[in-house]
Amino acid sequence: MGTLNCDNCGGFSKCTNACYMHLGKALVDFITGIDVVETRIGEFSSTKMGGKLDLIVSGHQLYNDGESGWILTDISTTIDSSDKFKSAYEMNVFQIATKYLERTEKTPEEKDEILNKIRQINKNKLFIVPFKPNTMCIIEYNDGHTVVNRVDAQIHSIRWSNNKENHKFDITVLFEVENMPSKIQKHNISTYLDKFSLAQIDMQTRTPKINTKIISIDNNGIIKPIIFKQDNIQIAVDGSYVYQINSQGISIIGVWGTGDKLYMNNSIKLKAIEKLKDNETFIKCHRKYIAPYMLYEPNVIEV
Numbered sequence: 001m002g003t004l005n006c007d008n009c010g011g012f013s014k015c016t017n018a019c020y021m022h023l024g025k026a027l028v029d030f031i032t033g034i035d036v037v038e039t040r041i042g043e044f045s046s047t048k049m050g051g052k053l054d055l056i057v058s059g060h061q062l063y064n065d066g067e068s069g070w071i072l073t074d075i076s077t078t079i080d081s082s083d084k085f086k087s088a089y090e091m092n093v094f095q096i097a098t099k100y101l102e103r104t105e106k107t108p109e110e111k112d113e114i115l116n117k118i119r120q121i122n123k124n125k126l127f128i129v130p131f132k133p134n135t136m137c138i139i140e141y142n143d144g145h146t147v148v149n150r151v152d153a154q155i156h157s158i159r160w161s162n163n164k165e166n167h168k169f170d171i172t173v174l175f176e177v178e179n180m181p182s183k184i185q186k187h188n189i190s191t192y193l194d195k196f197s198l199a200q201i202d203m204q205t206r207t208p209k210i211n212t213k214i215i216s217i218d219n220n221g222i223i224k225p226i227i228f229k230q231d232n233i234q235i236a237v238d239g240s241y242v243y244q245i246n247s248q249g250i251s252i253i254g255v256w257g258t259g260d261k262l263y264m265n266n267s268i269k270l271k272a273i274e275k276l277k278d279n280e281t282f283i284k285c286h287r288k289y290i291a292p293y294m295l296y297e298p299n300v301i302e303v
Contacts, residue, residue: 018243018250018294020089024100026240026292027085027093031117033239033288034128037062039160040070041124042079058162059169064133064155064176071161080167083122084220088294094118096295124169127160128221130289131173131189136199139175143182152199153177156184171219192217201285209278215286216299223290224299226283228272235272236298237283239290242276244268260284275303 015022039060044053058079059071085093097118101111120126133155141151153175160169171189173196187195193212197205205212216224225238227245234245235253242254242264254264262280264273276283283290 016252018241018252020091020096021100021103022241022252023088023292023294024096026238027097027295028100028104028114029240030238030290030292031097031114031121035130035132036117036121036126037068037129039068039125039127042081044075045072060127060160062129062133062158064157066133071159073162077162078167079124079162080169081123084222085122085291085295086297093295127169128289129158130217130221130223131155131158131192131198133157137175137196138199138202139177139185139187139196141177141180141182141185143180143185146181148180151177151180151185153185153196169219171221188219189217189221190219201282204282204285210282211275211279211301212282214279214283214299214301217289221289222296223286225291225293225296227298227300228275228303229300230270230272230303233270233272234300235270235276236293237276237290238293239287240292243293256284256287260287272303275301 037060040057041060043057045055045057046053047055054075055072056075056077056079057070058073058077061069061071063069083092087093088096091099094115097115101114104111106114117126121128135155137153137155138150139153141148141153156174156176159172159174161172163170172186173189175185175187175196177183177185193205193215204210214226218224225236228235228237232246236243236245240256241252242262244251244253253268254262257263262284
């Protein structure tokens with residue numbers, strides 16, 4: 001990524017360059033907006049009370065009563081604690097957030113809280129929770145004998161478990177189903193909008209112009225920034241801005257304002273922007289958990 005120098009910036013709020021200050025704002029917007037749960041990942045325990053430490057907390061479960069549980073495995077379990085975000089402008093996310101916060105009027109306590117939240121997410125001490133227990137959903141039901149495409153269900157709990165192959169966390173959403181042989185159904189969070197959807201947005205997913213493939217959530221609980229790719233031009237969307245990427249560079253052509261309203265530069269006429277506008281309301285429903293563009297692997301949609 002480039003090395004734009006914005007140290008002498010006269011006011012980035014009036015600028016359309018996608019500099020690290022705008023990136024910092026998008027990052028801070030994301031970090032302050034998302035819901036998280038505290039974990040005990042990495043803490044040690046013992047099989048016998050008072051005995052030798054031979055277990056490690058390698059997983060977490062959030063239940064529908066608001067309580068949490070911990071998954072203990074052998075102390076030799078490897079847990080990945082690498083950064084969840086990419087670097088940009090030769091800085092990591094912590095440095096980008098720090099540079100942006102230096103220019104804001106937030107109190108020292110507010111700044112520390114934001115920076116600490118980034119640290120804790122990277123250390124797995126905080127898990128991102130895009131879906132909450134007790135939320136109503138429409139799911140695919142499959143008990144090995146009976147398959148039903150659309151069944152009403154309620155989220156019973158969310159489970160983060162250590163993947164033995166890559167040592168990262170897999171997020172499983174457990175659903176409680178009424179009037180079916182198997183009361184509990186499980187789907188990986190990455191199957192959102194394929195195997196399950198939120199009941200409150202289900203009608204949108206059946207609207208002809210809506211492309212559900214634009215929303216892609218991974219096992220960090222993060223929705224990938226969206227890129228609408230039209231030949232050699234890209235239109236990117238995250239939770240703060242809309243960007244145009246072409247041979248001249250990256251510029252900001254839209255911003256999410258108050259009331260989740262998207263303000264756009266309407267002079268740009270592209271099929272990619274038409275696709276964005278067709279899906280604007282659908283994106284708006286998810287934008288709280290869309291990672292900042294440039295700091296996360298994007299979900300590319302060809303148009």
